[in-house]
Amino acid sequence: MAYTVGQVARAAGVTVRTLHHYDEIGLLSPGGRTPAGYRRYDDADLERLQLIRYYRELGFPLDEIAAILDDPAADPAAHLRRQHELLTGRIGKLREMVAAIELAMEARKMNIQLTPEERFQVFGDFEPEDHAEEAEQRWGDTEAYRQSAERTARYSKEDWLRNKAENEDWGRRMVALMTSGVAADSAEAMALAEEHRQLITRWFYDCPYELHVCLADMYVADERFTAYFEAIHPGMAAYLAEAIHANAISRA
Amino acid sequence: MAYTVGQVARAAGVTVRTLHHYDEIGLLSPGGRTPAGYRRYDDADLERLQLIRYYRELGFPLDEIAAILDDPAADPAAHLRRQHELLTGRIGKLREMVAAIELAMEARKMNIQLTPEERFQVFGDFEPEDHAEEAEQRWGDTEAYRQSAERTARYSKEDWLRNKAENEDWGRRMVALMTSGVAADSAEAMALAEEHRQLITRWFYDCPYELHVCLADMYVADERFTAYFEAIHPGMAAYLAEAIHANAISRA
DNA sequence: GCTCCCGCCTCCCGCGACGTGAGGGTCAAG
DNA sequence: CTTGACCCTCACGTCGCGGGAGGCGGGAGC
Numbered sequence: 001m002a003y004t005v006g007q008v009a010r011a012a013g014v015t016v017r018t019l020h021h022y023d024e025i026g027l028l029s030p031g032g033r034t035p036a037g038y039r040r041y042d043d044a045d046l047e048r049l050q051l052i053r054y055y056r057e058l059g060f061p062l063d064e065i066a067a068i069l070d071d072p073a074a075d076p077a078a079h080l081r082r083q084h085e086l087l088t089g090r091i092g093k094l095r096e097m098v099a100a101i102e103l104a105m106e107a108r109k110m111n112i113q114l115t116p117e118e119r120f121q122v123f124g125d126f127e128p129e130d131h132a133e134e135a136e137q138r139w140g141d142t143e144a145y146r147q148s149a150e151r152t153a154r155y156s157k158e159d160w161l162r163n164k165a166e167n168e169d170w171g172r173r174m175v176a177l178m179t180s181g182v183a184a185d186s187a188e189a190m191a192l193a194e195e196h197r198q199l200i201t202r203w204f205y206d207c208p209y210e211l212h213v214c215l216a217d218m219y220v221a222d223e224r225f226t227a228y229f230e231a232i233h234p235g236m237a238a239y240l241a242e243a244i245h246a247n248a249i250s251r252a
Numbered sequence: 253m254a255y256t257v258g259q260v261a262r263a264a265g266v267t268v269r270t271l272h273h274y275d276e277i278g279l280l281s282p283g284g285r286t287p288a289g290y291r292r293y294d295d296a297d298l299e300r301l302q303l304i305r306y307y308r309e310l311g312f313p314l315d316e317i318a319a320i321l322d323d324p325a326a327d328p329a330a331h332l333r334r335q336h337e338l339l340t341g342r343i344g345k346l347r348e349m350v351a352a353i354e355l356a357m358e359a360r361k362m363n364i365q366l367t368p369e370e371r372f373q374v375f376g377d378f379e380p381e382d383h384a385e386e387a388e389q390r391w392g393d394t395e396a397y398r399q400s401a402e403r404t405a406r407y408s409k410e411d412w413l414r415n416k417a418e419n420e421d422w423g424r425r426m427v428a429l430m431t432s433g434v435a436a437d438s439a440e441a442m443a444l445a446e447e448h449r450q451l452i453t454r455w456f457y458d459c460p461y462e463l464h465v466c467l468a469d470m471y472v473a474d475e476r477f478t479a480y481f482e483a484i485h486p487g488m489a490a491y492l493a494e495a496i497h498a499n500a501i502s503r504a
Numbered sequence: 505g506c507t508c509c510c511g512c513c514t515c516c517c518g519c520g521a522c523g524t525g526a527g528g529g530t531c532a533a534g
Numbered sequence: 535c536t537t538g539a540c541c542c543t544c545a546c547g548t549c550g551c552g553g554g555a556g557g558c559g560g561g562a563g564c
Contacts, residue, residue: 080357
């Protein structure tokens, strides 16, 4: 089976230019050429391209991929095993980044100040020095000021008060429901969870169900957020989290 | 408080050249200069640099960071949400890739030939949104990989024959159990499912219960794998899959 | 035969986010 | 007054391609 560049490109989801590039640097040279000079790729080339694409997606530089693929000590099964490990690891790291973003969004919403360490939590290689630590303390202070300044710039006082009123009203009804002994996965609790989601959407940012569930998990996992709700009513963080989960499931 | 480039660079964990670059493109211009032309960064510059670093680690390009920081009308939350979507999208894609790898592993194990379409199916809706990341540095640690590669490289013909023999022995006992009418979620079937998992672990790759269940689903969903087991004994694919599920649940 | 158009070829400039010098001025310590 | 660490401004190199120019090959229709 022989394929032209265009066919290979369409099948593999890369551009023709990319295949030309791989040929140029010797990473993937087609099995042969037609008399007119057209590149002719065979099945072995496709298999190699698949491995290249996976390693590329994992962030390996091309020259290293060439070294890995041309290493005679590594059989194809070993490549697959390795890629499986790398992929799961990579997913874990991306999840950390997503969690960091969710933390940032939620911290902005509640005006909770992140410690510099938390902000750099997504950095793998950050080592605090003495001088750096001093600077971080200052940065932390000014950051809180910047956030609050920005918020007052974006919302008028009326807006802010209205938001606060809506929020407190929601909180009161939530507490009332809890103390009346209604289950967290009841229709009423789910309705309030939905209302919570829409409050976030209206005042802060668009919050689909998936994100809402992530937030719910954070409310019970991160003690600062837990404290925020426990201050309203003991057990509220867990109750709200369960209601959010139930609501998300029922709407899915 | 005024700092030189070097001091700022050390404190923030970036290179001097990076600060020069940020100055060149106007992303972070120092508050002033000394008479000799030295850059003098003040506290506000440090704060801005910290935010730049933060957004960069979250994967934002420099021009977008400039937009976020300089446009008073820009909503940081919207950018965070966009980045959140981007990252979750990438996670989903990586999960598909993991599934494709598992398919390729099993296909190789059972000597099934993949078509080019299947090979690249996971890249179907690929869009040029290449995020070159240093994942390789963190996850590409070649230590474990080389060990496993060496181990499989040392598999001799005898080893392979022994593997085959063990596999066939397991198959015979599985068939015997099936034909005797024992239920797929019985203790005996679960024991054989567990043995299957350990065979994979010993001979091919580490196979936790989660992965084992994925494989089980593939055995019934993909007709080529189904055929592999049906050739051993009719109904075996479904029987094995059910046993694997039961085993995974009981061990969890 | 001739045209038409698509796909292929090579050559080459451009990008983003810096790295890496070259060649030279500045500053504090010894 | 020297030394060595630090700073400056060019300016070109890197990686993994994107995109276009200018030209050739191949099959369909006239």
